Amino acid sequence: MGGDHGPASVVPAALLALDRHPTLSLIVCGDTSALEPHLQTASTLARERIQIKHAPEQVAMDEKPSAALRGKRDSSMRYAIDLVKDGSAAACVSAGNTGALMAIARFVLKTLPGIDRPAICAAMPGLRHGTRVLDLGANVDSSSEELFRFAVMGSVLSSAIDARENPTVALLNIGEEEIKGNDRVKQTAVLLEQSSLNYRGFAEGNDIFSGVFDVIVCDGFVGNVALKASEGVASMLLQFAKEEFQRNLWTKFSALLATPALKRLQRRVDPRRYNGASFLGLRGTVVKSHGGADALAFGRAIDEAVLQVRQEVPERISAKLEQILVHQQVV
Amino acid sequence: MGGDHGPASVVPAALLALDRHPTLSLIVCGDTSALEPHLQTASTLARERIQIKHAPEQVAMDEKPSAALRGKRDSSMRYAIDLVKDGSAAACVSAGNTGALMAIARFVLKTLPGIDRPAICAAMPGLRHGTRVLDLGANVDSSSEELFRFAVMGSVLSSAIDARENPTVALLNIGEEEIKGNDRVKQTAVLLEQSSLNYRGFAEGNDIFSGVFDVIVCDGFVGNVALKASEGVASMLLQFAKEEFQRNLWTKFSALLATPALKRLQRRVDPRRYNGASFLGLRGTVVKSHGGADALAFGRAIDEAVLQVRQEVPERISAKLEQILVHQQVV
Numbered sequence: 210m211g212g213d214h215g216p217a218s219v220v221p222a223a224l225l226a227l228d229r230h231p232t233l234s235l236i237v238c239g240d241t242s243a244l245e246p247h248l249q250t251a252s253t254l255a256r257e258r259i260q261i262k263h264a265p266e267q268v269a270m271d272e273k274p275s276a277a278l279r280g281k282r283d284s285s286m287r288y289a290i291d292l293v294k295d296g297s298a299a300a301c302v303s304a305g306n307t308g309a310l311m312a313i314a315r316f317v318l319k320t321l322p323g324i325d326r327p328a329i330c331a332a333m334p335g336l337r338h339g340t341r342v343l344d345l346g347a348n349v350d351s352s353s354e355e356l357f358r359f360a361v362m363g364s365v366l367s368s369a370i371d372a373r374e375n376p377t378v379a380l381l382n383i384g385e386e387e388i389k390g391n392d393r394v395k396q397t398a399v400l401l402e403q404s405s406l407n408y409r410g411f412a413e414g415n416d417i418f419s420g421v422f423d424v425i426v427c428d429g430f431v432g433n434v435a436l437k438a439s440e441g442v443a444s445m446l447l448q449f450a451k452e453e454f455q456r457n458l459w460t461k462f463s464a465l466l467a468t469p470a471l472k473r474l475q476r477r478v479d480p481r482r483y484n485g486a487s488f489l490g491l492r493g494t495v496v497k498s499h500g501g502a503d504a505l506a507f508g509r510a511i512d513e514a515v516l517q518v519r520q521e522v523p524e525r526i527s528a529k530l531e532q533i534l535v536h537q538q539v540v
Numbered sequence: 541m542g543g544d545h546g547p548a549s550v551v552p553a554a555l556l557a558l559d560r561h562p563t564l565s566l567i568v569c570g571d572t573s574a575l576e577p578h579l580q581t582a583s584t585l586a587r588e589r590i591q592i593k594h595a596p597e598q599v600a601m602d603e604k605p606s607a608a609l610r611g612k613r614d615s616s617m618r619y620a621i622d623l624v625k626d627g628s629a630a631a632c633v634s635a636g637n638t639g640a641l642m643a644i645a646r647f648v649l650k651t652l653p654g655i656d657r658p659a660i661c662a663a664m665p666g667l668r669h670g671t672r673v674l675d676l677g678a679n680v681d682s683s684s685e686e687l688f689r690f691a692v693m694g695s696v697l698s699s700a701i702d703a704r705e706n707p708t709v710a711l712l713n714i715g716e717e718e719i720k721g722n723d724r725v726k727q728t729a730v731l732l733e734q735s736s737l738n739y740r741g742f743a744e745g746n747d748i749f750s751g752v753f754d755v756i757v758c759d760g761f762v763g764n765v766a767l768k769a770s771e772g773v774a775s776m777l778l779q780f781a782k783e784e785f786q787r788n789l790w791t792k793f794s795a796l797l798a799t800p801a802l803k804r805l806q807r808r809v810d811p812r813r814y815n816g817a818s819f820l821g822l823r824g825t826v827v828k829s830h831g832g833a834d835a836l837a838f839g840r841a842i843d844e845a846v847l848q849v850r851q852e853v854p855e856r857i858s859a860k861l862e863q864i865l866v867h868q869q870v871v
Binding site for chain 2: 334335336346349350381383384390391392413414415416417418419427429430431433434435436437438439440441442443444445446448449450453454456459460462463464466467469470471473474477478
């Protein structure tokens, strides 16, 4: 079992998820001897709804995806994906190596018709509401057709999970008037304008957090850099704030008094509440948790997977893609 | 005169800059009648070092660059660039329309040999120290040769202005092991490895704010999105913090007590302190101030221009490019 904390965060998260979802049952793949100690506190009722599947191997966090795919056929990650493939599980949630999870999921589950490589989609906090952004790093140099399909998948996800009737979709671009984006973005805009999606035009980087759009579409290179740059600036601000509040007795005292406001602020932007990135375009549900996720964060990724299964997201995406591909051929 | 505040921020900034730089003199281009009222408080000594060049036209903030280039030959922006061209001024600082400034500067001043289109470079605050990032939006779909030249220019700038002996240079990339960037990034890495630059490999988005590298190089599309996404997350955090501290009497009181720490925090990440993006690769010095700059921020952009002129940045870049282009031809 992967992730930075392994069973120490996954098992408690699983137990809490069982409480939240009365019809849920879970198969935890990993080293039995490492998992068992964490299950000691489980109630008999919960224990009956958790099955352990022993996996003798583990994909390392820094292992090459191709090596993991070829060499780790008895890893917890591979077993979890295999369970989705053979129908024993409805979804896979993993905090392991992203590249390996993507490679194994793509190889074992296969992609939907029209999708060559799945896109990574995550929800971002925003001023007005959250926004689903994709792709966050699975694809680089995506063609306009691929970007268009990301838009379709993001729109289906937002509609199914966030209960938006007709999700607004925007295309990430830059504001330089004379240039207004690269060729692929311009071509994608044309495809989106001609589609039945609720396309609202270009978004700029800051719109990822303005919460004006339901879905923002971009190439995985751009999306990944934007996501990590945002994490970088947030970490820097947090570190500087800590330093300033630790500076002297007075600032320490003022931080103490400001605790209620600071705690509420922290809760509002807590990345754990947004944990769980979806691999969209697979013939099955795979949710990737952040590697450093604790039980609360991993539980959020489980919730996301439960919702996607209930809302039949892969089936809906498949139907929408088919409808669009047929339409494109007719045109 | 452009920018959101026009003469109201530019003239006070100019007066303060004259105080800071005893050998500086300034030519302010704009509408005389709009400028004069702001000069009333100037001392006789300062007034002697400020010249007004009346410009009957103004480039609007939303004007198309091509339209501004063709149609606004008597604008304050065009006059300012013309003054650099004819040697009356050593540098141009503007808070006006970025695209128009780039188009006019490129047309009037021309680019250095080997540079087709200048790159926009700005300093970002960081955990350890600031980092100069380029390109921030002037170029999209840059070739590996172009990205390599951005690295050369950024390295020269950092060495000249930030007094780094051998600035560390990194290439912005994504962490997905199997992909590790698009083709252009991979090809640029080869060029950088073979060069005399202090190249340190790939950076990820969060490194823009980690302050580990002196220079980070990327395509303008990626750089622009990263910059704006960072601004977006910072605005969101600020807004949420304000809301939480305004929530009730207690939180308002605690904010009051926390003022010293909050003020210091604000000063450390004050974007005004980082105002002034350089157009690198021109035969002359052009510094772009943020459109919303107040006097303090605009003054910072003037300081940047003064430093670049003193350190002969365009000449140094030209020499370094020539050296590299000759070397490439030999190889």
